Amino acid sequence: MPGVNRRIPAGLVSAVVVLLIWQVVGSVGPLAGDSFATASEAIVALIGLFADSQFWVAVFETLQMAVIGFALSMVIAVPLGLLIGLSRFTYRSTKFTFDFFKVIPPIVLIPIAILVIGPSIAMGIALAVFANVFAVAIQTAYGIRDTDPTLLETMRCYRMNAFQQIRYARLPSAAAQIAVATRLAATASLIVAVVAGLVGGAPGLGRLAALYQSAGTADRTYAVVLTLGILGLVTSRLIVRLQRRAVFWSGR
């Protein structure tokens, strides 16, 4: 059916299928009952939430934590990664520690964060920064170190100094790695911002979902989950698009 494929995006087909399965599982299947909402109930609830200012405030707060957390991570991690990557010694000695921190899920820091910062926007931001800064720094450092030695030797033959080598070879070369890290960090920031609310009581959609759940309004809880899915999808699409523009040569 080539004609159909051209008019209907493939992603939409699978989305509809998933919603249908959800609907069936929630109404006749194993999860039927009051504690679980069907797809149609969640969508109706979501439309209802559009008129609720509390919902929009939560969306804004979540985005605020995610965006600021993400931006801070980048501002800290890219220059840090650059410095680490400039020498083989600092790269090797830092990599071990950073890899260790990288795999610690930010959720385990929530008890400490609640004590030190309190359940606030600042806590969500801090957790997002912690979630990303090590991974992005290591990825940047890797990109800097991974610069093609042939390119650097060519520049040395043309008597280009260390600064010029960083500016014109190492940084652009690391850009492809930074771009990959950026995409991961953007979605991770969103997830962490939600978890901070869900588990740690920070404001935003996470806390809202927890509130709806404890109030027994499953349809609204799932409406929030749907919102998060949409936000995540839009974020990752947006980043991929920016990425293609920023490192247009990548993969050539």
Added chain:
Amino acid sequence: MTTAAISIRDVRMDYPTPDGVKHVLGGISYDVTEGHYVSIVGPSGVGKTTLLRLLTGLAQPTAGEIIVAGKRLSGAPEGLAVVLQDYTRSLMPWLTVERNIALPLRNEKISKANVRQRVKESLTEVGLEGSERAYPWQLSGGMQQRVSIARALAVRPRILVMDEPFASVDAQTRFDLEDLVLKVRADFGITTLMVTHDIDEATYLSDDVVVLYGKPATVSDIVSIDLAFPRSQVETRNDHRFAQMRTRIYEKVRGLS
């Protein structure tokens, strides 16, 4: 008396390896005459590229010295340009052809208009006029190597060093690039050192062919190619003296004589 543009004096190069010191170059001496085109040939792994790295100042010899313009070499000499085999790795994919060529000119105090002019002239010389705005990866392999040559010419080099410059292109493109190099030679007379494994190519392009042989490598022969310029792919290569010279070089490279 002709002057030596580059004087290689009893250069030795050792590498430490896990199995002890490896002697790569064992006392190389050779004077490159100003304006000459010299090819360095030899069996694989003999140390041709090592010698080239010493000549570009990327590495320092264990013993001996290289004199360029009256000064002992330590680092890349002024007026050096390079063309490497792997053009995809030596051109920057994130810069346009124009900016790739202009990059080494940053160290020279010349105006933007002058830089643009030089890029334009260099591209015209290599037959790529009007390609300023393209990215290297949008061009064919042969064209990318032309960009590398244009970048080399733009710095108005006194010494041009090329490491297997035509090894990664197809046969037809190879002939075209060889003739381009002959044209550049006729136009500018830049002192050129080229490493190649292609004996025919070395004979066709050079004034002198230096054969490295042995472990550690020494100069086993210096063959003067006194074939007339301009050279042509058909006539020069059919000259019986061309055949004699290439045979002599071949036997030296294979260690047969």
